[in-house]
Amino acid sequence: MNIRKVAVSGAGQMGSGIAQVFAAHGFSTVIYDVVPLQLDKSRALTERLLTRAVDKGKSTAEERAATLRNLTWTPDLSVISEADLVIEAIVERLDTKQQAWKQVDELCRPTAIFASNTSSLPITQLAASISHPERFIGMHFMNPVPVMQLVEVIRGLLTSDDTHQIVMETAQALGKTPVTVNDAPGFISNRVLLPLINEAIFCLQEGIATKEDIDMVMKLGMNHPMGPLALADFIGLDTCLYILEVLQRDLGEDKYRPAMLLRKMVQGGLLGKKVGRGFYDYAPGLVAAR
16 A cells, blocks of 8 residues: 555644655645634644755755645644554543544545553553454654654554554655564553653652752753653643653552652643743743753
8 A cells, every 4th residue: 555645633843743754755744623713823833844845955845845745733623534554642531532543544545654642551442442453553753753763563362464654664665763562551662761851850758859950960960851850841741741650550569650749740730841840940031951
């Protein structure tokens, strides 16, 4: 099967980045979202990022224009019916994703491939929402999508070999490096990363060191490009908490128990960079730690 038309459900940061990369590599790409304001934000973000790439000499004005020609933003779900590949990048909630996939399944052609960008939820369980689970797979992009090379390709219990091969080839066509992972809570990336972030939060909670020094140890001592607390802000503390809860529930091990400080921050609305404040302050004029 030759993937030509791609539909991305969800116009948040991840969905916008995924759509931008597909469009930049010549795929006709539609971004769908039920919230018109979110579509406007997605368009503005994409245009800003593409302009910045031109200004920095990383792409040309012609490439920017070609990418935008390949992109369409719409609140009309029916456009998904034309897609060869549908990628879901909506809120990380199982019931919400299941309902969204049921709607998509009713509209799409019988040969379409379905991929979820979920960062932790079971692919096999999501695939049960559609009539042909053999055409369902996980396609977990890293943030920021235009920059990060990795794509976790997660096979569900019923994912067919053909679906897996097509998605691997498609990821490679985007200039990405796909890695095959079997369906398990958190896959590889978040099963390893989130306990690290959680332990850094425990260190802060217990007063072992300041947030700046905890991040500095990991940056200078472990050669991480970003400290774990700054990274948690970048991911979103609510997302970090949810993934840890999934890991603890599905794997049944206390080592994934979220730090109380993380819970309190989420309860207080301190969700990280997306709201301007988390472990660090991202208010205008202030520079957060990196």
